[in-house]
Amino acid sequence: MPTINEQLTEEIRVQARKLLADKTVAAVIGYTAGSLPMTVKPAVIRAADDCGRLVWNSFCVLNLANYLPEVLKSVEPPRGPRDPKPTGPLPKVAVMATGCWSRNIVVQIQEHQVERERVVVMAIGSRGMVSRRKVEAHFSGREILAVTELDHELVVKGADFTETVNRWSMVRDNCQTCTHPDPVLVDVRIGAPAADRKNPNPFKQVEMIEARSTDERWAWFSAEFSSCIRCYACRNACPLCYCPTCFVDDARPQWVGKSLDATDTGLFHVLRAYHCAGRCTDCGACESVCPMGINMRMLTKKLNKDVLNLYGIEAGMQPDTPLPLTTYKPDDPQQFIVNEPGSAKEGA
Amino acid sequence: MTNQTSETSKTSQTNWEPKIIAFLCNWCSYAGADLAGVSRFQYPPNIRIVRVPCSGRVSANILLSALKSGADGVLVSGCHPGDCHYISGNYFARRRFALLNNLLDFVGIEPGRVHFSWVSASEGEQFAEVVKKVTDKVKTLGPATRLVKSIDTVQAA
Amino acid sequence: MQVFKLSQAELDSMIRHFGSLGMVYTPAAGKQPSARTDCAPGWQPADGAPLALATGPSATSVKTFFFPQPETMQTFSVKNNYPDRGLLREPETLTEKQIVVGLRPCDARSVLLNNLPYREDPYYQANMARTVLVGFTCDAMCSTCFCDRMGGSPMATEGLDIAVSRLDHGFAAEILTARGEELLAGLKLTPAGISELDELAGRRQAAPQADAAGLDALKERDLNRLYEAPLWQQLGESCINCGACTFVCPTCYCFDVQDEVVRGTGRRIRYWDSCMFPLYSLHTSGHNPRGQKMQRTRNRFMHKLKYFPDRFGPFSCVGCGRCVKDCPVNIDIREVMGDLLTVE
Amino acid sequence: MISYLPYPVRIDDIVVETEDGNLKTFKLVFEDEAQKLAWRHVPGQFAMLSVAGQGEIPIGIASSPTEPDHLLFTVSRAGKVTTALHQMHAGERMGVRGPLGNGFPITTDMKGKNIVIIAGGFAVTTLRATLIYLLAHRQDYGTITFIYGARTPGMLLYREELKQWAERSDVDLHVTIDREAPGWDGLVGFVPTIAGQVAPSPDNSVALICGPPIMIKFTMPPLEKIGWTNDQVYLSLENRMKCGQGVCCHCNVGPKLVCKDGPVFTRTQVNKLPVEY
């Protein structure tokens, strides 16, 4: 009896092969097997014969929407930087997408990075992706040489041990608190849809930090982010970070210094998160790819919470609603205004 | 270590006076500040005004870089909602600031470092009041150290 | 060369003794902010506790001690009333000894490799002069380790001042340089006996050896001919162009320079750059000779496997496997080398 | 040991060169006499100009070693440092680090040869240095042909000097502009066309070409047509660079570092490199 992921893998291969063979799409963005346990390689498949390489498992932590704009461009007929866009229909690209990834695609569509009609979403209801870091922490220090995935367990092998762990307990925090695991865009359905999850409090971790004192929060922030080595993996793994020149790299003006001191790294992370405000779908790619294990997702999650509470918007869920920072309501909350009657800071 | 250097050098001055950067919109709050002057409303001399066309011109980047440069406090002030000279600049600003304000609070920037206000061209007294309130608050917080950039002054001097 | 025999307790007290000679750094367990603002995280000042090293290399490489992130090159003032306004000065050369304990042979070798391009660099040389390396050889390799394929060996001592190796009972400390010897001056240590020396030699012999043939094979490949090979396109397509590989890499050494001014006081710093970043090669005019991801990915591997060896001899890779481990998209340099050997 | 510390220099004079105001020549004098005496460069080399608080930028040296009292740099306003430079005034202090790079082979390959210099736009700067040097050592070289083109008359650099050179009999000077312009009675046409018309025979000759890549590309066919080979042609490459001394790696073109192995390469050398410049 094949596992759920084996079934999904097979379905993906069949569908991808079909899409490529009948020339519905020019490329398929998916995952192929990795060289280490708990890794997969994102890959762009352009030939039907290549589809056998595609895999699906619980380690697909990088958001494939990240590749979409560039791959779409790569299948267009070549043109110079000043040439206008061709007018006729352009080749399509298929991409695997879970709930949060599909919502990223929606944001990319809202922000004109991707045209809906050129994307074939191979929709996969997410069962939650496993955090490699959690598994490694569970086996603290013992090297993991192979991980076999069953439907609800992971069989972890080392040089001198084999142990079975519960899969859900190793699932990433963002997936555990996810309420929309099923894609909002579906062109080709892979596997069974995932039902929305009732999560009593998806912002529990954020609230735990909010409950601390200002000084405690600063201590947490300083400690968490000072291990940043400024490799920008978090930024580059994010499908929303598509600026040709990131503010952190810009010399004119030099918004953020280049050193590793707490201010420079802190400012980078605060502004990076802020730039995702109202756009982040909590796909967790940033956190998953950080070589230093920084929990930068807390900042975007905090913003997600505020955007939902203040403006009632969840990124990528309402394609027809403008993004929260590109719109307003005359009666938006403004308790933070210092001279507003009833402001939070009034008399403080 | 470097943060401490700046802190001690700042506090060692016996009469520490905060410097507060105030981004004022050209049409309302800057004019309100002028009216405060014409009306001789007295307020603490701690703000340094940067005139901007609209509160909607002030981005999170600008605000944070004022903190980074060493502002002990930052005030952004614009027209009252509905009165924006540019129709909607302050509405967009309000959303940006609401989120930024919460995020800064979340990472442990002391509440009261960063302020936002609406002051119209006719509210000279209101402007003076806002500056008083903001200055008092920043004074109780002491010199800013969080997200303040500091480089090794020993080697440079 | 002297070899001493140490018990765990003697080893611990030896490391504690180093504290009286300079700053002592050891690999941090887990993600630890660095104690220094100019030093990458992953290292911490030794706290006297017994050293417990995980298998394989430390989380971040030792290059941070030679090539700190950032390094102040010059300082200046731009205050109007300052007489030397705009004049750049070099800060005093740091001479305070730093003793790095717990690095692995791969990292030790990286210091020597980086010294090839940096042999005329005043800052790197100043850090070379003040840094003493007390390394621990590896009695096991991680699945991501491949130092043997890059001309090293888990038991190698090249680049170290003192090499500590595990024995069946206790440790052997090989004193490899005069600087290493200095560190131990005044310590009463037991010279290793024949049996310990034999055991050490045996372990060294049993360890995987540098695979010279494999290296030669790669060196003989005309990689310039593979400049247009499709494998670069595939790699470039999955690469997300972050700098994780370059920043965890002990032998990536390129830097950028920027001026910082705060409240009138300024410094010119150099800091790690990454050839993975589009801005790395961007001209002011907007033209970018390596504007595509594929070009940058290719450049990184070509630099390590072709340009650097052409210029200096050895490959610019010590096989620590950090990039393999930390790459978000599982680009594995071992696979790349394999492909380069086989692709036509 | 290499040094990253710029020499302190004072801006002695600033000349606005072009009608758009975007090119200025900075005349710099050393603050320290010993540093001035120690400075040695050859035409074709560059230096890092440094403005404290803004950064450094590599700029070709426009003055010849035979003008020992000062250094000249013609700077186009483009990025952060050059914009800051353009805002500076005579009397202000800045820094110069160098000389860097290899320069033209004035004492080796060029010696005793006929020299053809082909310049387009503001890439003429190091070629000005070269020409001044050649004229100062006139007897060491054969004929000198200097071809220089700009978009408009107002975009020509060193206009006073161009007039002086035009009057000399020992330089064959051809100045051209892209299109007819009022008040211009000189040559009209693109540099490659003019080069094809006036370039001498390749016998015992060396050509130095600096200009935009497109100009270089189109200049070669007319030269090749009359027998020039790639070995005789020297080009100066540009790439983003930071250290200028072969360490930081930014400027690599394949295995070559523009800052150290160049910026001057023969066309034969350039053709062997990947197009990463």
Add this chain to the structure above:
Amino acid sequence: MNQFLFEMANIRDQDSWVHQHEPEKATAKAKDLVRMAVARVRGEGALPYNMVPVTKSALVIGGGVTGMTAALAFADQDYPVTLIEQSDMLGGNGRNIYRNWKGERFLPFINDLAARVTSHPQISVKFNSAIKDVAGSVGKFSTTFSDGQSFEHGVAVVAVGGEPYQPEGKWQFLHGVNPNVHTLLELDKKFIDQDESLKSIDQAVFMHCVGSRIPERPYCSRVCCTHAVDAAIKLKELNPEMDIFMLYRDVRTYGQRERLYQEARGKGIIFVRYDLDHLPQVSEESGRLMIRCHDPIIDADIAIQPDMLVLATAIQPRAQSAGSLSKFFKCAIDGQGFLLEAHMKLRPVDFATAGVFLAGLCHYPKSMEESIAQAKAAAARASVILAQDAVPAESVTAVVNRAKCTGCGVCTEVCAFNAVSLDDNGLSVINTAMCKGCGACVAGCRSDAVTLKNIGNEQIMAAVDAAFCD
């Protein structure tokens, strides 16, 4: 000197006068302010004074009294005017109103106005017409109409008017169900038609504020109180024995209109107050209207069985104000869909979009004479532009660095003037003629691709840094 190379350190109003008792600190602040101004102005460049030649003609949208008044104001100055009207008749809402509060009949006035408009050589009227597209900006607009024709004009006056609210929901009060329930305009129709049946009415009830001053329409419609009171008086004139009840929330017969109210009271019209918590209940009982309400003054429930119920319904904006029109002319609209002037006090008939003006009910509910005054004001303001050969465009405008632009479109969304759009390449372009230089796009741009001339990020930061450079 080019005015854009000027920067002021505001030492007087913002320093010496407000810190009179702290001279030392004020001096330190003055030094900072000067340093900041210098740092900022260093980065500035001379900006061109952009001039746009003016096409000396006007477009007036809406053929009601307001639009006709504006058109005549232009035409009488000899400017060619195109007046477009969506129906086949001039006059608009005015045709449905019996008389004004002074007792003057509307219809003759409107017919006279319409005759002057249609016969004026400088006015061309387009009936059954709407706007399809608008290009250009102040000084030179080009508007295409639904018939495909287009018209070049230097200014435009928007006078599309409003419309009566059609009662619905809990405000329907059997309107459209019971034949004796009318809106005010329906009653006016009977006046105009001299409907004799009105004389036989014994009892009438007027309900005020139908659809006004409620959450969906929080504003007061301003004219309905006067209108209702006047209509009640007219009924009394027709039949002095008629019992008339006015169910009101607050009476707004402002200014001289107060006399009408007094007259009504004098004529025995009974005013009964209601509030939103005690909405009068209207029902049919054995074929007759039954109104039950609570009189707070006598604190008693009362029931009336009138022969006629008249609803003073709200004035609401036309859908096209908030729709195509605001899009074409970049007009701001308020929360209810009324068009929004640039500044309530300083620029009351201007739109924020230069060269476009507004008057009449599309702005907010107002009386006919106010609409007429506003129409004249709008035409006068617009004529200031037409009188010039060229008008200056904003010099401090946004500019896009295309190398940094992602084409995400945030700038286009936050621009209140529709000055930003995405081009064929999907990258942002600024129409500098429409840009006002507010910088909303600059602050919204994550990639720093947009900047504002002379108020760039680098300059603001330089000014800030200078404050700490002492």
